[in-house]
Amino acid sequence: MxxxxxxxxxxxxxxxxxxxxxxxxxxxxxxxxxxxxxxxxxxxxxxxxxxxxxxxxxxxxxxxxxLKDKDMRVDDYLNVQRGVLYEQWLELKDMIQTLDLMTERAGKGDSVTNDLFGLAKQLKTLKAMRKNWQDKWNFDSQAHDYDQSIKMHGYKFNVHQDYETALNKVVDTIQLNSGDLFLDIGIGTGNLGSRFIESGAKVIGVDQSEEMLAVCKEKHPEIETRKGHFLALPVMNMQVDAIVSSYALHHLTDDEKLLALEEMDRVLKRHGEICIADLMFLNEEHRQHIMQSFREEGNVEAIGAIEDEYYADRSQLVDWLEKHDYTVETHQFNSILSMIYARKHVENER
The missing domain is CATH 1.10.1660.10 (Multidrug-efflux Transporter Regulator; Chain: A; Domain 2)
Structure with missing residues (x-):
């Protein structure tokens, strides 16, 4: 043509x-x-x-x-378009919600000037968080060797200790029915999400790494892969029955983690479930205790690995979920690995 x-x-x-x-x-x-x-x-x-x-x-x-890859496939193009449109839509949603609050407060008189400035600043911060997250760990380069790397043992500090135990616990905890919509955020190569295929649920895997998604799709063609990330999930409101994430949330800062929970809450149906297995400390006191232990041992490998990422404060995540009407259970696998399971309440249940 x-x-x-x-x-x-x-x-x-x-x-x-x-x-x-x-x-x-x-x-x-x-x-x-x-x-x-x-x-x-x-x-x-x-x-x-x-x-x-x-x-x-x-x-x-x-x-x-x-579009730096000139050999992209049709589904790659569609994935890019969808991800961008969702980010645009979420930005508009944030702006409208902020305008609604400004309008409400502006009607109360000139004394709300500081409030309006605060709302504008909050919106600016929110837009920056959604847009500016960067993959400083280059997960595209890790995709093809990822499954082998998580099976390695013998390190002085093994972040994947109890990996299989944690994934099995998530599978045993989430209860799905045939036809349910299931979301795995940070799906990587599909090691967790693929375990729910036999339930008859439709599995959607979200990841910001195109190479991870490509490996996942090659291993598990039944999974629908979507390019996206925690802070802008490419899913409409109240669409999914269950959300899981494993070994991914610790790549977000504390503020970004809370925004990620907001996004999960947005896409989750009434009665929906969230299950997160990730690297985290019980609270700040626990973090300080563990870090001091590594210092006394001279374990610089452990200290470097932890400081390179953003291991969560589990108590902060639990607190946010409980304040937003979730029933929460926790399970600790080892000193740095925990699981959070949360079930969403419905108003007329209380």
């Missing part, structure tokens, strides 16, 4: 298409005899994705980063 035909089909201009080519976003083939651009089906899908992302306000540089 030639450029004029493409422009007509996608309701854009030939000038716009040439601009995206100049920016390196598309590279259509050119006929040898006349150098006319010729677009195949993959080119059309890629160009359609670019136009869609521009329509929702993404700058060209950001799109270039998202």
């Amino acid at each position: 030639y450029i004029k035909e493409v422009a007509k089909k996608l309701e854009t201009s030939t000038r716009t298409i040439r601009y995206y080519e100049e920016k390196g976003l598309i590279t259509p083939a050119k006929e040898e005899n006349n150098q006319y651009r010729f677009f195949n089906d993959e080119d059309l899908i890629r160009l359609s994705t670019i136009l869609s992302l521009r329509e929702v306000g993404l700058p060209v540089e950001a799109i270039h980063s998202l």
